[in-house]
Amino acid sequence: MTRAALALLLTVAVAAPAAQAAQAAPHSDATDVPESGFDLTSVELSQSKDAKSMTIEMVTAKDWKVADLSPATGRQICVLFYPAKGITRVCGVPSGDADQPLKLRWSRIDAKGHPFGSKDVANAVVTHPGGRTLAATFTVNAAFLKPGRLRWRAFSGWVDTQPKCAPGSANQCKDFVPDNGTVPLTLKAPDPGLPIGCTAAGATERRSGPAGQKKIALTFDDGPGDITEQLLNLLDQYHAHATFFMVGQNVAGRAALLQRELKEGHMLANHSWNHANLSGGGATGNLAQTNAAIRSATGFTPCLFRPPYGATSNALRSDVASLHMNSILWSVDPNDWQTPGTQAIIDRVLGGARPGSIVLSHDAGGPRGQTLEAYRTIIPTLIQRGYKLVTVTELLGLKLKYKQPV
Ligand code: ZN
Numbered sequence: 001m002t003r004a005a006l007a008l009l010l011t012v013a014v015a016a017p018a019a020q021a022a023q024a025a026p027h028s029d030a031t032d033v034p035e036s037g038f039d040l041t042s043v044e045l046s047q048s049k050d051a052k053s054m055t056i057e058m059v060t061a062k063d064w065k066v067a068d069l070s071p072a073t074g075r076q077i078c079v080l081f082y083p084a085k086g087i088t089r090v091c092g093v094p095s096g097d098a099d100q101p102l103k104l105r106w107s108r109i110d111a112k113g114h115p116f117g118s119k120d121v122a123n124a125v126v127t128h129p130g131g132r133t134l135a136a137t138f139t140v141n142a143a144f145l146k147p148g149r150l151r152w153r154a155f156s157g158w159v160d161t162q163p164k165c166a167p168g169s170a171n172q173c174k175d176f177v178p179d180n181g182t183v184p185l186t187l188k189a190p191d192p193g194l195p196i197g198c199t200a201a202g203a204t205e206r207r208s209g210p211a212g213q214k215k216i217a218l219t220f221d222d223g224p225g226d227i228t229e230q231l232l233n234l235l236d237q238y239h240a241h242a243t244f245f246m247v248g249q250n251v252a253g254r255a256a257l258l259q260r261e262l263k264e265g266h267m268l269a270n271h272s273w274n275h276a277n278l279s280g281g282g283a284t285g286n287l288a289q290t291n292a293a294i295r296s297a298t299g300f301t302p303c304l305f306r307p308p309y310g311a312t313s314n315a316l317r318s319d320v321a322s323l324h325m326n327s328i329l330w331s332v333d334p335n336d337w338q339t340p341g342t343q344a345i346i347d348r349v350l351g352g353a354r355p356g357s358i359v360l361s362h363d364a365g366g367p368r369g370q371t372l373e374a375y376r377t378i379i380p381t382l383i384q385r386g387y388k389l390v391t392v393t394e395l396l397g398l399k400l401k402y403k404q405p406v
Contacts, residue, residue: 026057027154029177036158036173037062038075041132043154043177045079047140051147051188055137056090058154058177063131066094066101074159074172077134080109081143082151082182089115090143092126092134102126104136106143140187147189151182192402194262198303199399200326204317208331209356209395216357216387217395218242218375219330221271221306224254225364227372232260234372238379240389241265245306245328248273248290250364255297262298267391269304270294270325275365277308281315287323304328304392328392330360336371337362345374350381358392 026044039061046055056079068075069092078091087109095103104124107115124138140147154177209215220231223246235242244261246268251258262268270290272278278286287305295301305325307316312327320327334340334348349359361371382389393400 027177027183029175029179038064038068038077038156038158038173039175040077040154040156040177043079045152045183045185047188051140051190053137053139054143054145054187055135056154058092058134058156060132060134060156066128069094069102074157076155076157078156079152079154080182081145082153083146084148084150088144090121090136090138092136095126100126102128102134102136104138104143140190145187147187149184149186151184153178153182190404192404194299194402195400196299196403197301197401198267198393199401200303200324201398202326202396204321205312205327205329206358206396207329208354208358209392210397211354211356214355214385214387215390215395216353216355216359216382217390217392218359218361218379219245219269219306219328219392220361220363221245222247222250222275222365223363224250224257225368227368228257228363230372231363231375232257232264232266234375234379235266235389236264238383238389240379240383241267241391241394242389243267243269243304243328243392244363245269245271245304246290246294247271247275247364248286248293251290251293251297258294258297262300265391267304267393268294268298268300268302269306269328269392270302271306272308275308277311278319279307279311279313279316281313281319283316283319284323287319287325291323303398326396326398328358330358332357332359334359334361334374336368336374337366339367339370342370342373342377345370346377346381349374349378353382353385353387355387356395358395 026042028042029040040058041061042059044057058077076091078089080087080089089107089109091105092102093105095101104121104126105118106121107118110116121138122142124136126136129135155174157172157174159172220242223244244266258268270287273286273289291302303325305320306328310329317327332349332352334345336345362368
């Protein structure tokens with residue numbers, strides 16, 4: 001390996017963290033064949049802030065025309081992608097459309113290095129600014145690229161009158177960027193937006209999560225209510241997440257509060273429509289009505305139900321399972337609804353908290369000032385003890401659903 005090649009590889013390695021930040025610096029390239037204006041002098045790949053699209057900018061040594069890229073001239077300007085499996089490439093090619101004269105052509109590369117299975121990259125915007133640049137912006141999906149690590153290498157190819165690159169010569173000229181090796185790039189996954197639901201799994205009824213991790217799920221029942229907003233402020237202060245088992249008939253007029261809960265990463269869950277004892281079964285209508293109220297307020301359909309009064313039964317479990325939901329009881333109960341005093345609530349929660357605990361409390365259904373005050377101490381104390389405060393879905397490893405699959 002020449003010293004120049006080594007220096008180039010080092011440059012490539014150093015560029016990796018920048019690529020991970022999706023703010024790749026351009027890779028400049030010395031002029032390898034000064035006689036040809038189609039030599040690449042710089043290539044830059046970047047991902048948009050929302051991670052949905054990519055931009056490639058390739059600059060050549062001298063001016064060229066769109067028509068020069070026709071297959072007849074032997075000129076090509078492409079980026080090769082090396083994901084975990086298979087090799088693909090995208091090339092700028094003439095479109096034949098006067099309004100948008102360039103398009104982006106995607107191909108797989110076979111074992112001999114030949115392209116096959118070519119397709120146009122849908123909705124790619126390909127331009128030729130300043131005479132020497134090919135600029136292409138396209139959605140990551142449309143170029144069949146997946147979020148994660150990949151490597152790339154750009155090239156231009158041409159034939160000209162030099163002996164080495166003469167028309168018909170088997171030895172068509174190519175300039176690679178980088179000249180040796182490939183450049184690592186980590187494509188970020190697009191933000192999936194807010195979840196639209198969750199997927200129940202495992203045993204229908206659960207009282208706690210796995211004890212192997214220092215995670216605890218705080219849950220608040222009977223809301224939304226008077227202290228819900230202050231509780232959200234408190235949770236937000238500590239970047240803690242909770243699960244709100246709400247009573248369907250309390251949802252009316254509080255859509256903004258529910259939307260805030262969802263946006264701040266909390267879990268919206270079902271505590272029946274009217275806080276009736278449903279252990280007699282026949283509860284699917286009651287539960288479905290609550291899910292519908294939460295869905296119409298937020299677009300999110302719950303997969304968690306908590307029986308009012310903790311009154312569970314085989315009949316109720318079977319109703320819950322038929323709605324593809326989990327029934328969530330608890331392992332720590334400070335009886336905060338009896339207003340035993342702030343200190344008693346603190347002592348009972350902190351005394352009972354273990355890895356995997358599901359803690360029951362209430363953000364409505366009576367005066368909840370003691371509960372709110374208690375959590376001003378409970379939350380920072382649990383965090384100080386090394387616990388992560390998570391939603392029940394996270395504690396149980398349940399998947400969230402999004403509009404666009406992630
Ligand atoms: Zn309740």
